Amino acid sequence: MSGLSARDIGHRVVVRHRLPGGQLTDVIGVLQSYDASSLVVRHSDSTPYEVRVEDVSAAKQIPPMPLRPVDVEQLFLTTALGRPAVETAHVGQWLLRASAGWTGRANSLLPAGDPEMPVSEALKRAEVFYAERGLPPLALVRLESPVVQEFEQLGWVDARPEEADVFVLHTTLDLVNGVPQYEVSVSDKPDAGWYGTAFEGTPPAVAPTVMEGAPKTAFAAVELDGKVVAVARGAMTGHWLGVDAVRVDPAYRRRGLGTALVQGLARWSGQEGGRRTYLEVVSSNLPALTTYQNLGYAVAYRYRYLTAGSR
Template identity: 40%
Template sequence: MGQSRSPLDVVGLERVAARGWRGSEEAALGEWLLRAGGGFTGRANSVLVAGDPGRALPNAVDAVTAWYRERGLRPCAQLPGRQARPADAAFAAAGWERDEDVLVLTAPLTSGPDGGVPVDLSPTPDDAWLAGYHHRGRPLPPTARAVLTNAEDVVFASVRLDEGPLAAVARGVVTDDWLGVAAVTVAEEHRRRGLATAVMAALQRWGAERGATWVYLQVTSSNAPARALYRSAGFIEHHRYHYRYASD
């Protein structure tokens, strides 16, 4: 992949990503997007701070807090790029705790060979797929399936090498001309065998068939092995975001 610059700015790409990983409930706060999904993942259970909330920032913080408290969720804000700095300061002033940086990486989409690893693609995740995806190292809650499937054009990739659990899984979604890749998980006993590269390639072929020309993904700043993998595949950093959480 080349080092071409993404055609979207921070807000534009975050709005695409928000359509690719949605909560089960959404509401607008000015240009901000409130999302709730039963507590599964920060992205589906945070307000996307992009644009103008239509009110003074301290009042916006209060409105976000109330919306999540009403749903029994810990209030959370996703704060991407420099445009979110004033809001970040307002959340910090209200005592919200900052999480680590998440890197949003992009690359022009390429459709290469399969590399000899059989990758199955399905429009829905079966029980084996759900068991293979450990979000932040934990089994998935019952609400996960609804969040994972809540997209217009989504696919679930899996690799089975033996009769045991799946060796690798990943999720792909096409939004406009962007492929979003997420949930890339390789079982510990099958790592360093090229399986993550194989599922990435399969998803890119799938995305290309649907007209995608760019691909994005997110990786935490502390995940050095994944960052190295994506760097070697030609991904470059587009921007960063972080979450802030209200005090319990």
């Protein structure tokens, strides 16, 4: 008798069962399916493991995998590596990014690590870098970091006071690699249908370079009624899966398509060695924030953009 039932589907379980040779072994993961003859346990890498119910000697539900503390400094840099800019340069370990002005992330200083010079000098070099490219000097700063106060003391101010903070959320793949409600196609190159849903109108000229520039990327899509109605992008950096560019056609929202896209990318990532995942959401976007928190994502940190104040 398994000790489990269909009510346990979606929960983490441990199943002790007998192998063909007679020895006992345990399998741990999320219960994916259950019927009178067999059950399927899903590993963290999304691999399904089927067990005949008659071979089960004991089974029970166990607590979810605890969400380990995240190395915020590492994640701060990982987010940049997952979506590289068209052009990059360094001031010490700080990263300067430029992409013809498209998106704040791809056109801002990332103050991660040691600038290897006084902060005042590093910021002057950043200002020169952006002035040479006809861009405003921007810095993406983690609000909990001491660098914020240093920037402000040197005259840098909030670049977008009318906008809300951005949350960077994280969780483990165990919590988000469930079977999607919809069929999610995942490819290593986006096609015209993907770009047509990801953007309203013609994509910026630099968009393909930014979106496709990471070493290992995946482009997820859901097709309904003969057209692509939801898309997202995934990028692997070490064991981290970054999810971004999530967009659902307005006529198809509130149907769980965003959740399906995250699950589809998580299942792809598990096969690629992924173990943890992050994404970004504007703190005022309550529907998206609720969706991601219900999936198991938690806030790692929040950020804003600063710019050089007038002198």
